[in-house]
């Protein structure tokens with residue numbers, strides 16, 4: 203059975219792609235069959251963090267040029283990857299029907315992965331919301347800034363009221379310490395749960411790190427075989443916490459049904 207996990211955020215630039223890519227690599231390096239889907243349509247850039255230039259992208263599938271299996275690239279760390287592509291218009295203007303077609307096409311994948319992570323676009327627009335509703339689990343990336351809090355709250359509110367999503371895992375990014383991350387989580391949780399009947403679970407934190415910044419600039423993933431350091435540990439810790447996060451029962455069509 204595949205566990206699908208959407209990585210979302212209220213506002214952009216908070217580290218969704220950084221966390222999607224490195225968490226996917228952490229799972230793949232633990233020999234768990236993992237597929238990363240870059241569904242940040244129009245802003246797809248996971249391939250840059252992975253340091254690869256895939257020949258085929260989701261765009262080739264949507265336009266009918268390739269099968270879903272043909273647009274999967276396998277990285278040197280055995281991570282399976284579907285790039286969002288850069289033919290912005292095709293993907294950004296998807297209708298509900300086309301989005302459903304993409305979601306259902308995952309049933310045709312020859313070998314189902316153990317995990318599928320989905321890097322979704324920021325905010326509560328239609329395509330992000332439908333990818334979230336079609337996933338089993340949701341991770342919201344949060345930073346300590348008030349703007350991130352407010353936008354994440356709005357996203358959770360929309361997901362809860364419109365799609366009945368009530369379980370959310372929270373990852374704090376660009377923190378200075380675990381203590382600060384947990385304080386911010388507690389603050390966010392008490393505000394959110396005062397107004398919405400949702401469950402938030404702390405899944406971990408990633409400190410602000412020059413090594414992470416450098417890995418992005420040099421297009422060399424932080425996580426790789428035989429590379430263990432204090433930064434790779436953040437992503438390994440989050441991967442361990444995934445089993446604590448409850449799935450959602452939304453009634454929407456799911457990626458692997």
Ligand SMILES: Nc1ncnc2c1ncn2[C@@H]1O[C@H](COP(=O)(O)OP(=O)(O)O)[C@@H](O)[C@H]1O
Nearest residue numbers: 214215216217218219220376408409410411414
């Ligand atoms: N933990 C971190 N430490 C240092 N810089 C980070 C960290 N996470 C993200 N960044 C910086 O923030 C930028 C935006 O991150 P990204 O993952 O692309 O965000 P999003 O996908 O949410 O838009 C990155 O290019 C990187 O420079």
Ligand SMILES: [Mg+2]
Nearest residue numbers: 218219242247
């Ligand atoms: Mg991104």
